Amino acid sequence: MPKYSTGGGGGGDDGDACELCGRETTDLRKATVAGAKLLVCSNCRPHDDAGNAPSDRGGPSGRGGSSGGSSSGAGANSGATESRKKELARKQAKMYDSATGDSKRWEEEGTSYESDRLPYLVSGYGDVVTEARQDAGLTVEEVAAELELDEDDLLAVEDGRAATANVGGSVVRALEERFGIDVVDE
Numbered sequence: 001m002p003k004y005s006t007g008g009g010g011g012g013d014d015g016d017a018c019e020l021c022g023r024e025t026t027d028l029r030k031a032t033v034a035g036a037k038l039l040v041c042s043n044c045r046p047h048d049d050a051g052n053a054p055s056d057r058g059g060p061s062g063r064g065g066s067s068g069g070s071s072s073g074a075g076a077n078s079g080a081t082e083s084r085k086k087e088l089a090r091k092q093a094k095m096y097d098s099a100t101g102d103s104k105r106w107e108e109e110g111t112s113y114e115s116d117r118l119p120y121l122v123s124g125y126g127d128v129v130t131e132a133r134q135d136a137g138l139t140v141e142e143v144a145a146e147l148e149l150d151e152d153d154l155l156a157v158e159d160g161r162a163a164t165a166n167v168g169g170s171v172v173r174a175l176e177e178r179f180g181i182d183v184v185d186e
Helices: 074-100 104-109 125-135 140-147 151-158 169-179
Strands: 029-033 036-040
Touching (some): 125 151, 125 169, 140 151, 140 169
Antiparallel strands (some): 029 036
C-alpha cells in the first residue's frame, strides 16, 4: 500500500510511484490531496483539491481558485475550507460508487422491494418440488431451461433454502404452475 507523504521525502519530482495509489509511472505531477502535497499519477489527478486544475504549478501560489476581489479575514478562508471539504466528500462518494459497482440500473429503473417477494412456503416444500420434477421425468437443467430460471435458484428451492438463497417469489410461482403443485402457504 502506498504511503501518504507531504512531498518532502526523497527523489523530488522524479519519483517513479504515485504517492496516492502506488502506481509506477514516469508521469507524476504535484497535487494537494486532503491537505497533503503529493506526487500523483494521471489517474489520481482528479483528486487534487485545487479544483482539478493542472497541478504542475509548484508552490503555495499554485493553489489559486479565488475569483473576483480579494477578501481578507477568516470568513473568506473558512468559506474556501468549507467548499474544499464538500468537494473532497463528493469525490470520495464518487470513488466509493465506482468501486462498489454500477448503480445506473437502480437509478434508471428504481428499486421495488415488494415486486418479487418470496411468499410463505409450506413445510417440506423442497421435497414437494423435487418429487414433482422427478415424477415428470425432468432434470434440474431441463426445468431451468424450460422455465428460464437460474439452475442455482431451482436447486435452492429443492434443497429447502429458498429464503437464504434470496430466491424470488416468481421462481416459486413458476414451479407451482409448471408442476400443478402447492408450495405457497396461503
